[in-house]
Amino acid sequence: MRIDIITVLPELLKSPFEASILKRSIEKGLVEVHFHNLRDYTTNKYKTVDDYQFGGGAGMVMMIEPIDKCISKLQSQREYNEIIYMTPDGNRLNQQIANEISLKENIIILCGHYKGVDQRVRDNFITREISIGDYVLSGGELGAAVLCDTVIRLIPGVLNDETSALTDSFQDNLLAPPVYTRPAEYKGWKVPEILLSGNLPEIENWREQQAYKRTQERRPDLLDK
Numbered sequence: 001m002r003i004d005i006i007t008v009l010p011e012l013l014k015s016p017f018e019a020s021i022l023k024r025s026i027e028k029g030l031v032e033v034h035f036h037n038l039r040d041y042t043t044n045k046y047k048t049v050d051d052y053q054f055g056g057g058a059g060m061v062m063m064i065e066p067i068d069k070c071i072s073k074l075q076s077q078r079e080y081n082e083i084i085y086m087t088p089d090g091n092r093l094n095q096q097i098a099n100e101i102s103l104k105e106n107i108i109i110l111c112g113h114y115k116g117v118d119q120r121v122r123d124n125f126i127t128r129e130i131s132i133g134d135y136v137l138s139g140g141e142l143g144a145a146v147l148c149d150t151v152i153r154l155i156p157g158v159l160n161d162e163t164s165a166l167t168d169s170f171q172d173n174l175l176a177p178p179v180y181t182r183p184a185e186y187k188g189w190k191v192p193e194i195l196l197s198g199n200l201p202e203i204e205n206w207r208e209q210q211a212y213k214r215t216q217e218r219r220p221d222l223l224d225k
Protein backbone atom coordinates (compact mmCIF):
# COMPACT_ATOMS: atom_id res chain seq x y z
CA MET A 1 0.00 0.00 0.00
CA ARG A 2 1.15 3.54 -0.75
CA ILE A 3 -0.10 6.53 1.27
CA ASP A 4 0.55 10.11 0.15
CA ILE A 5 -0.24 12.72 2.77
CA ILE A 6 -0.74 16.35 1.78
CA THR A 7 -0.18 18.75 4.67
CA VAL A 8 1.09 22.18 5.65
CA LEU A 9 2.77 20.61 8.70
CA PRO A 10 4.74 17.53 7.58
CA GLU A 11 6.92 17.75 10.71
CA LEU A 12 3.85 17.21 12.91
CA LEU A 13 3.07 13.97 11.11
CA LYS A 14 6.40 12.24 10.79
CA SER A 15 7.07 10.91 14.28
CA PRO A 16 4.19 8.37 14.44
CA PHE A 17 5.78 6.62 11.45
CA GLU A 18 9.21 6.49 13.08
CA ALA A 19 8.42 4.03 15.88
CA SER A 20 7.04 0.60 16.57
CA ILE A 21 4.57 -1.11 14.22
CA LEU A 22 4.31 1.68 11.65
CA LYS A 23 8.08 1.99 11.39
CA ARG A 24 8.48 -1.77 10.98
CA SER A 25 5.74 -1.98 8.35
CA ILE A 26 7.60 0.64 6.29
CA GLU A 27 10.96 -1.14 6.80
CA LYS A 28 9.39 -4.43 5.71
CA GLY A 29 8.18 -2.74 2.51
CA LEU A 30 4.51 -3.46 3.29
CA VAL A 31 3.61 0.20 3.17
CA GLU A 32 5.11 3.39 1.74
CA VAL A 33 4.24 6.74 3.28
CA HIS A 34 5.12 10.00 1.50
CA PHE A 35 4.62 13.51 2.85
CA HIS A 36 3.93 16.47 0.58
CA ASN A 37 4.26 19.99 1.92
CA LEU A 38 1.46 22.02 0.37
CA ARG A 39 3.61 25.14 0.50
CA ASP A 40 5.86 23.59 -2.15
CA TYR A 41 2.92 23.88 -4.56
CA THR A 42 2.24 27.59 -4.07
CA THR A 43 3.07 30.17 -6.73
CA ASN A 44 3.17 33.27 -4.52
CA LYS A 45 6.23 34.75 -2.84
CA TYR A 46 5.01 34.12 0.72
CA LYS A 47 3.97 30.51 0.04
CA THR A 48 0.51 31.20 1.42
CA VAL A 49 -1.95 28.34 1.11
CA ASP A 50 -5.04 30.11 2.52
CA ASP A 51 -7.13 33.21 1.88
CA TYR A 52 -10.17 35.09 3.24
CA GLN A 53 -13.53 33.50 2.59
CA PHE A 54 -15.89 34.93 0.01
CA GLY A 55 -18.96 36.46 1.63
CA GLY A 56 -16.96 37.47 4.70
CA GLY A 57 -16.66 35.77 8.07
CA ALA A 58 -13.91 34.79 10.46
CA GLY A 59 -11.30 32.24 9.50
CA MET A 60 -9.21 31.51 6.46
CA VAL A 61 -9.93 28.94 3.76
CA MET A 62 -7.35 26.71 2.08
CA MET A 63 -7.05 27.65 -1.59
CA ILE A 64 -7.80 25.26 -4.43
CA GLU A 65 -4.73 25.89 -6.61
CA PRO A 66 -1.90 24.40 -4.49
CA ILE A 67 -4.08 21.39 -3.64
CA ASP A 68 -4.96 20.88 -7.31
CA LYS A 69 -1.30 21.12 -8.31
CA CYS A 70 -0.21 18.59 -5.70
CA ILE A 71 -3.01 16.08 -6.34
CA SER A 72 -2.67 16.40 -10.13
CA LYS A 73 1.07 15.77 -9.93
CA LEU A 74 0.50 12.62 -7.88
CA GLN A 75 -2.27 11.44 -10.21
CA SER A 76 0.02 11.87 -13.20
CA GLN A 77 2.38 9.32 -11.59
CA ARG A 78 -0.08 6.58 -10.57
CA GLU A 79 -3.73 5.84 -10.13
CA TYR A 80 -5.28 6.48 -6.72
CA ASN A 81 -8.14 4.41 -5.30
CA GLU A 82 -9.16 7.01 -2.73
CA ILE A 83 -8.54 10.70 -2.04
CA ILE A 84 -9.48 11.22 1.58
CA TYR A 85 -10.09 14.55 3.28
CA MET A 86 -9.72 14.73 7.07
CA THR A 87 -12.47 16.97 8.45
CA PRO A 88 -14.69 17.10 11.56
CA ASP A 89 -17.81 17.01 9.32
CA GLY A 90 -16.73 13.78 7.58
CA ASN A 91 -17.95 10.23 8.23
CA ARG A 92 -16.90 9.14 11.68
CA LEU A 93 -14.00 6.67 11.45
CA ASN A 94 -14.77 3.14 12.61
CA GLN A 95 -13.32 -0.34 12.18
CA GLN A 96 -15.35 -1.05 9.05
CA ILE A 97 -14.04 2.07 7.29
CA ALA A 98 -10.49 1.13 8.36
CA ASN A 99 -10.99 -2.39 6.96
CA GLU A 100 -12.21 -0.98 3.63
CA ILE A 101 -9.32 1.46 3.29
CA SER A 102 -6.74 -1.19 4.21
CA LEU A 103 -7.65 -3.03 0.97
CA LYS A 104 -6.72 -0.06 -1.26
CA GLU A 105 -3.46 0.09 -3.14
CA ASN A 106 -2.82 3.85 -3.38
CA ILE A 107 -4.47 6.53 -1.32
CA ILE A 108 -4.04 10.26 -0.81
CA ILE A 109 -4.90 11.90 2.51
CA LEU A 110 -5.48 15.65 2.52
CA CYS A 111 -5.18 17.39 5.89
CA GLY A 112 -7.35 20.47 6.36
CA HIS A 113 -6.53 23.56 8.41
CA TYR A 114 -8.21 26.81 9.43
CA LYS A 115 -11.85 26.83 8.25
CA GLY A 116 -11.10 23.95 5.90
CA VAL A 117 -10.60 23.73 2.15
CA ASP A 118 -12.44 25.52 -0.65
CA GLN A 119 -15.61 23.47 -1.25
CA ARG A 120 -14.60 22.95 -4.89
CA VAL A 121 -11.72 20.73 -3.70
CA ARG A 122 -14.22 18.53 -1.89
CA ASP A 123 -16.61 18.50 -4.85
CA ASN A 124 -14.03 17.67 -7.51
CA PHE A 125 -11.19 15.67 -5.95
CA ILE A 126 -12.27 14.05 -2.71
CA THR A 127 -13.72 10.52 -2.74
CA ARG A 128 -14.18 10.13 1.02
CA GLU A 129 -14.34 12.49 4.01
CA ILE A 130 -13.34 11.21 7.42
CA SER A 131 -13.64 12.58 10.95
CA ILE A 132 -11.92 10.86 13.87
CA GLY A 133 -14.54 12.04 16.35
CA ASP A 134 -16.99 14.73 17.34
CA TYR A 135 -14.46 17.33 18.39
CA VAL A 136 -12.41 19.87 16.46
CA LEU A 137 -8.65 19.48 16.07
CA SER A 138 -6.37 22.32 14.96
CA GLY A 139 -5.78 20.46 11.72
CA GLY A 140 -6.25 17.13 10.00
CA GLU A 141 -2.72 15.86 10.71
CA LEU A 142 -3.42 14.06 13.99
CA GLY A 143 -6.53 12.59 12.41
CA ALA A 144 -4.47 11.40 9.44
CA ALA A 145 -1.99 9.74 11.84
CA VAL A 146 -4.86 7.96 13.62
CA LEU A 147 -6.31 6.82 10.29
CA CYS A 148 -2.94 5.55 9.04
CA ASP A 149 -2.27 3.68 12.27
CA THR A 150 -5.58 1.85 12.26
CA VAL A 151 -5.37 1.06 8.52
CA ILE A 152 -1.72 -0.04 8.41
CA ARG A 153 -2.07 -2.57 11.25
CA LEU A 154 -4.70 -4.36 9.15
CA ILE A 155 -2.38 -4.94 6.19
CA PRO A 156 -1.42 -8.64 6.07
CA GLY A 157 2.08 -9.18 7.44
CA VAL A 158 2.19 -5.98 9.50
CA LEU A 159 1.32 -7.62 12.80
CA ASN A 160 3.53 -10.52 13.81
CA ASP A 161 0.65 -12.58 15.13
CA GLU A 162 -1.77 -12.47 12.21
CA THR A 163 -4.73 -13.32 14.38
CA SER A 164 -4.20 -10.47 16.77
CA ALA A 165 -5.90 -7.82 14.60
CA LEU A 166 -8.86 -10.18 14.24
CA THR A 167 -9.36 -10.33 17.99
CA ASP A 168 -9.22 -6.56 18.47
CA SER A 169 -12.15 -4.68 19.91
CA PHE A 170 -14.72 -3.67 17.24
CA GLN A 171 -13.54 -6.20 14.65
CA ASP A 172 -16.79 -8.17 15.16
CA ASN A 173 -18.82 -5.40 16.82
CA LEU A 174 -17.71 -6.66 20.23
CA LEU A 175 -15.24 -5.10 22.63
CA ALA A 176 -12.20 -7.26 23.44
CA PRO A 177 -12.37 -9.43 26.59
CA PRO A 178 -10.09 -8.77 29.61
CA VAL A 179 -6.51 -10.04 29.32
CA TYR A 180 -4.00 -11.14 31.99
CA THR A 181 -0.34 -12.07 32.18
CA ARG A 182 2.08 -13.34 34.81
CA PRO A 183 2.09 -13.50 37.78
CA ALA A 184 -1.07 -15.53 38.27
CA GLU A 185 -1.49 -13.88 41.65
CA TYR A 186 -0.35 -10.40 42.68
CA LYS A 187 -1.09 -8.84 46.09
CA GLY A 188 -3.85 -11.43 46.43
CA TRP A 189 -5.46 -10.39 43.09
CA LYS A 190 -5.98 -13.56 41.11
CA VAL A 191 -6.26 -14.29 37.41
CA PRO A 192 -9.56 -16.08 36.57
CA GLU A 193 -9.04 -19.84 37.14
CA ILE A 194 -10.34 -20.78 33.70
CA LEU A 195 -7.41 -19.04 31.97
CA LEU A 196 -4.97 -21.30 33.83
CA SER A 197 -6.93 -24.49 33.08
CA GLY A 198 -5.40 -25.25 29.67
CA ASN A 199 -8.89 -26.10 28.39
CA LEU A 200 -8.83 -24.17 25.13
CA PRO A 201 -12.50 -24.55 24.09
CA GLU A 202 -13.61 -23.47 27.57
CA ILE A 203 -11.22 -20.53 27.52
CA GLU A 204 -12.57 -19.45 24.12
CA ASN A 205 -16.09 -19.74 25.50
CA TRP A 206 -15.20 -17.62 28.52
CA ARG A 207 -13.59 -14.96 26.33
CA GLU A 208 -16.68 -14.75 24.14
CA GLN A 209 -18.91 -14.36 27.18
CA GLN A 210 -16.67 -11.68 28.65
CA ALA A 211 -16.53 -9.81 25.35
CA TYR A 212 -20.32 -9.85 25.18
CA LYS A 213 -20.70 -8.79 28.82
CA ARG A 214 -18.23 -5.92 28.42
CA THR A 215 -19.94 -4.74 25.25
CA GLN A 216 -23.36 -4.87 26.91
CA GLU A 217 -22.08 -2.84 29.87
CA ARG A 218 -20.01 -0.28 28.01
CA ARG A 219 -21.23 -0.04 24.43
CA PRO A 220 -24.71 -1.59 24.11
CA ASP A 221 -25.12 0.39 20.86
CA LEU A 222 -22.63 -1.99 19.20
CA LEU A 223 -24.92 -4.95 19.83
CA ASP A 224 -27.74 -3.28 17.88
CA LYS A 225 -25.66 -3.33 14.69
Ligand code: ADE
Nearest residue numbers: 086087088131132137143
Ligand atom coordinates in the same frame (compact mmCIF):
# COMPACT_ATOMS: atom_id res chain seq x y z
N1 ADE B 1 -9.73 18.17 11.48
C1 ADE B 1 -10.18 18.91 12.50
N2 ADE B 1 -10.91 18.18 13.34
C2 ADE B 1 -10.94 16.91 12.84
C3 ADE B 1 -11.54 15.70 13.25
N3 ADE B 1 -12.28 15.62 14.35
N4 ADE B 1 -11.34 14.62 12.49
C4 ADE B 1 -10.62 14.69 11.36
N5 ADE B 1 -10.03 15.80 10.91
C5 ADE B 1 -10.19 16.91 11.65
